[in-house]
Amino acid sequence: MSSEIEELRKEIENIDKQLIELLSKRLKIAAKIGEIKSKVGRDITDEKREQKVREYWYTYARNTGIPDSLVDNILPILFSYSKMVQINPGKKKNITIIGYGGMARSLASLFSLVGHNVVITGRNKEKAERLASEFRFVYMDLDSALNWGEYIILALSPSSMDYIIKISPKFSNKVVMDIFSSKNEVFSQLEKLSEIYSFNYISTHPLFGPLLYPVGERIVLIPSKSTKNLEEIITFWRECGLNTTVSSVEEHEKAMAIVQVLAHFYILGLDRSVEILKKEFKIENLSDFFTTNFREINKIIEKVNNILPVILEIQKSNPYAYKVREIGVNELQKIRKELGE
Known part of the structure; x- marks a missing residue:
């Protein structure tokens, strides 16, 4: 029996090779x-192409008896590394990051x-x-860093x-970029x-x-009256591996009211x-009953709670927050009536 197992293991090794x-x-072709x-x-991420790849992976996998769950685990990693090898930086820039929190770390990892x-x-x-030491960068005092x-x-x-x-x-004479989630007051300043x-x-x-190595993710760019080289900055972020969207302040704040304020409002209420x-129904281990969907929802709840001060700041600062929360509550009440309550 042991010799038979060894033969099968050798066969697996050949397949692994x-x-x-x-x-x-595949990665070399992705780099080309x-x-x-x-x-x-063009942006690195092509969502239509990724969806097409998913579809034929699922089709071929099912034909050979491979479960969808295995495909779900493999493809995100494959997409991620394919995007990483597609990064084609142009001229290196001297970048000064003022800050050391989660987003500073995320951008440092990308650079x-x-x-x-x-x-x-x-x-x-x-x-x-x-x-700085985490990514083998350099620390400088503020004056030296801004001059450099x-x-x-x-x-x-x-x-x-x-x-x-x-x-x-x-x-003076520098390109300056903030990364604030809400632009209502700070942009004009x-x-x-x-x-x-x-x-x-x-x-x-x-x-x-605060995601490490966020290749293939998206960044919104909002030009100001003093923006002189928008195309150069778009190219800079694209060559860093990010997809770019150019927006006005108003459009950005309205969009964020939907995707951040409204979504987080519901998530906070759900949490x-x-x-x-759980207390009222006396359920001690709710996780024992998690469905697949609720498991994913719970992960989102945990992420929101990890950055709760930022979430609450956005709720307060977005100029359209009150309107979207009002609509959100009204729609919940309508659904409740439709359910006959």
């Missing part, structure tokens, strides 16, 4: 596609893949040095506006500062949260309702 060789070949996309200015020169700085030297960088990224929260206003005279101190300001909103009902 073929799989590795095919994976290598990335070069073409870069030349013609490390592309190979840009990055400096981390901020008010807390120890935290800035820690983030071509692109200045404000990886800070809107509550840091007083600090940003204080240091803004040092942004930074736009005015850019005109006073002669820096090139463009607002950005990474739509992926609180679940906790109350």
Whole structure:
């Protein structure tokens, strides 16, 4: 029996070798596609193509008896690495990141893949040095970092506006980008500062949260009156592996009211309702009864709770928040009536 097992294991090893060789070949072809996309200015992520790949994977897998769940586990990893090899950076930029939180770390991880020169700085030297060392970047004091960088990224929260206003005279002749989720008040402030101190300001909103190596994700770019080189900045983010959307402040705030304010409002209500009902119904281990869908919903609830201060800040600062929450509550009441209550 042991000899039979060994023979089968050798057969598996040969198959594994073929799989590795095919994976290598697939990634090399993906890299060539990335070069073409870069030349013609196309985003790395092609959602229609990914959906087509999913469909034929499911078809071929089912024909050979492979469960959908295995495909669901393989494809996201395959897509991710295919996008990573498609990154085609142009000229390296000197990038100064002011901040060291989750989004600063996310962008630092992205820039490390592309190979840009990055400096981390901020008010807390120890935290800035820690983030810099994680990705083999450099820490500099604020003045040196601002003097050195071509692109200045404000990886800070809107509550840091007083600090940003204080240091803004040092942004002169630089490209400055904030990453605030809500632009209602800060955009106009930074736009005015850019005109006073002669820096090139463009607002950005990474739509992926504190995610490491966010290749293939999307970033929104909002030009200001002082934005002079929009196409260059679009190219910069595309070459970093992000899909780009250009928007006005108004369009951005309205869209975020739907996808952030309304969605998070429902999620917060769901989370609180679940906790109350667990106690009322005396269910100690609700996870023992999770359906597949609720398991995914629970993951989203956990993510929201992990960044709750940011979520609440967006709820308060978005100018359309009240309207979407009002509509959201009204629609729930309509559904309740339709159910005969």
